[in-house]
Amino acid sequence: MAALIMNNKDLLYVIKPEEQNESTLRELLTLHPEIQFVSLMGVDFAGNDTDEKIPMKIFLEDIDGFLAGSAAQTDGSSVVLTGIATLNDARVDMKVDKTVNWFVDYNYEHFDAESGRMIGTLRIPCYLIHNGNHVDSRSILNDTLAYVEKEIMDLFAKHPVIAGLEHVNPAEIEKLLFTSATELEFWVKTPREDAPLEALSSSQVMQEQYWQRTRGNVRTALEQTIQTLELYGLEPEMGHKECGGVKGQIDAAGHMTHVMEQLEVDWKFSSGVQTADNELLARIIVKEVFRMNGLEVSFQAKPIPGVAGSGEHTHVGIAAKMKNGKIVNLFSPKDMHKDFLSAVGYGALMGLLKNYEVTNPFISCTIDSLNRLKPGFEAPVCIVTSLGLSPDNPSRNRTILAGLIRDLDNDKATRIEMRSPNPYTNTYIAIAAFYLSCLDGIKACVESGKDLKALEKEISKKAGEEGFYLDTDRQYRTEEDVFEDFTAEERSKLFGEPPATVWENLCAFEKYPEKVAVLTQGNILKKEYIDSFMQGALIRWKTELLTRLIPENYQAVIDMKRLHNQETCTDCDLAMWRKIQNLRAKLAKDSFEEKSIFTAIRRAVAEGDYDTVSKLKVEMGATMEELKTLYHDYKQNIID
Structure with missing residues (x-):
């Protein structure tokens, strides 16, 4: 019955940007009277998304007002806009975003009396505006990518020949594509039941769970999740067991009990704000589908001490769409068997590493997130990368922070995997910070005029060696196992001391003003927004x-x-x-x-x-x- 409810292809799941006009909306919503509510989805600085129930009748009566952004407001003091929207200045206007997909969120337990279909809520992504200023995470990411694109295009105009991209004519570039994706890990369990910690730890050490066959209601929920993601157009690529968990049991009635498993779901990359919107939707789908199957889901970074935590590896890349329609990956060098990256790719990777101390607070700003980032279980605690054994021999080092993903048979696959985010990381601000950091490194590498071997030497330098961009006292690349081949003292000396608490992490904003300047370039991720984020994180830390x-x-x-x-x-x-x-x-x-x-x-x-x-x-x-x-x-x- 649940499968029939959730996978009804006659329902409306997505309204695409080209359909977001008055006439088309009225037609679609008239054909689907089961969609009875509208919800405007803004995202505050903590990554929380707003949700409300506006009757469809009100939306249709003033559809022009809603589309123009003049029909809805919210109380900004009740969301995380600390120090910006205050009790005595709390009005925040909600402006509809017509550049991304709108999703219909169905209630699997509430049905329309006439049609018998699930009642739906049209979730419309929006921007939050306070005193004329955009003050939300979606705006920060959207405006950041527009700024980064302009800066890179200006850079290309000044440097028409770039190392590793000699085959790309900047004058033929139509626009840049900021391709990104997230991998969602989570724990699932039977309500009110917990597996013994010793059993979980032993199972992980013996590698009994990774990519094992799922069973019972866990299998059903995972399969239904993938089917539902497909209906929403997310193009799921895989769902599988992760390394944590123990085998469930079957009671006398044939029901699964003592379920405690870690899973992962992946879907196709997207670009810009759509990537982060898709991730929010995926979390909703996972939670609701597993709940329908009698299971609880946790997106906490470290829900179980002593056992692997849940990450949300975030992939970043930059491509160029040429005027002839061809897509060119700007991270890939002309000869992938000879070089690891282009100058743009090396710059992006160096920028991410050099400026990571001030990006890290946006990634890990809770006690839970820092509980995951401790040595062990492949936790990415060290600011270091791995390029691979050689350009023609791609490899994967799972102990580092920033991984270089390459496929010699597909130059479009070259990208950087940031392994530190977790399911509750604010993906909007995280991606914005990543690309601002990338831009800093790209400018340095392109403007240096150095060839690819010199750039490889720069990122491969040892601590104590002076470079033209990277810090002298740090090492940024290793092909070794960070945890097995270095002592704790060596890791701290070479790769930096990881923050032990939320306060230590937030102190980076004051400790590294020159790196904060990288994030505030373009005046989009403004200093006042960073201060607001810091105040909100500090309040949550103290309260917790x-x-x-x-x-x-x-x-x-x-x-x-x-x-x-x-x-x-x-x-x-x-x-x-x-x-x-x-x-x-x-x-x-x-x-x-x-x-x-x-x-x-x-x-x-x-x-x-x-x-x-x-x-x-x-x-x-x-x-x-x-x-x-x-x-x-x-x-x-x-x-x-």
């Missing part, structure tokens, strides 16, 4: 620490009860319990002379001393890990 993390840790501490019997306990039991008690007190119990870590964090937050909050948060995490490990060993020794 005080209202979620500390209470969860406190509950874990008080749940660690004494288990040994005084008559049968051993000296080992007594020694471990003393250590456990000391750690419990250090975390949660105050004295007149000394305050616990929990209390110290609360006080530091109240005083606005975020450096101390950050240090204490790291100490709390390390102490909790030590306590959990010790209590686990203590329980294992109890046989009463």
Whole structure:
């Protein structure tokens, strides 16, 4: 029944830009009376999308007003536009975007009485405007790409011959295409059931799950997800098991229980804002389809400690559409067997790496996201790339941050894979920051006039070697395993110290003003928008620490009860319990002379001393890990 509901090809799923005019809209919506609501979808600085239910009658009565952007407003103080839309200046206008696809969001549990079809809501992407200024993530990405295109075209006009692109005549370029794509990883589980951590960890170490056959309702939901993505025109390419999970069980009634699996779904690349809009839609589809099959989905970056987290690798590329209709990948060199990249490709990769410290806050701005970015499980914690063993021998190093994807049989496939984003990364601002960073490197490399071997030497330089663009004290390329072949000290020295907390990450905006200038070029990702993003992230960090993390840790501490019997306990039991008690007190119990870590964090937050909050948060995490490990060993020794 669910499959018949969700895969009804008679329904309207997409309204394309060429159909977004009054006459065509009236015709389509009249033919589909099951679409009974309209929702204007703006995206704030945290990546949250707005959703409301405007009756279709109201939309049709004032369709001209909606299309002109004068019919809808929202309360900007209720979304993440911190410091911009305030309580006393909260009006935000919503301007419809007619350059992208509009999607119909169907309610799988609510049906139209007359037609028997699911009731739909037409989701119309829009821009948010406050006091005449665009103040939303979609606008930032859209305007950024327009700026980057102009700058690159101006650069090409000044440098008509570019290393590796001698076969491309800049005068014949019609427009640039900013091709990008995301890969969505997520965990799925049976409601109210959790698999033991030991079983999950063991299964991952033994590589029992990666690309294994899915079963039962997980298989059904994955197949229905792919079919639904197809109906919306996302052109899904693959759905498969990821490395995390354990085998589910079947109860006496034939139902799957104890499901805990990690999956990935991929779909075809797109360009510009459409890429990020598609990703939002895909997340909605995944969550709803799996829920219809009795399963919960988590898009958290690190939902289960000690087991692989979920990433959302983001691919970036730049192509040129020529006046004759031909598409040319500007990252690919003329001879792919001789060189890794063109000057544009090398520049893009160098720009991403050099400026990553100020891009990282947009990628990882929550406690959850930084829990994933720790050494192990192929976590991309080091600012470094891998080109491959040689130009004619492409390879994949999964331990680095920025991966070069190449296919010697397809020059259009050359692109850069940023491995740090997660499913809750704001894809709009992330892609904007990526391309602004790329532009900085592209300008440096093209204007240098250096040949491809010199550019390869630049990105391959060792720490301490002076380059014309990259920082002297850093190394930016390795073909080795970052975690196996380098110590933690070597990684920090060569590739930079990764931030341990949200506060440390946000401090990059102040620490690297010259790199912030790269992101604010063109005055699109304005300094005030960065400040707003930072304030919002800081509020969420403090709130999560005080209202979620500390209470969860406190509950874990008080749940660690004494288990040994005084008559049968051993000296080992007594020694471990003393250590456990000391750690419990250090975390949660105050004295007149000394305050616990929990209390110290609360006080530091109240005083606005975020450096101390950050240090204490790291100490709390390390102490909790030590306590959990010790209590686990203590329980294992109890046989009463």
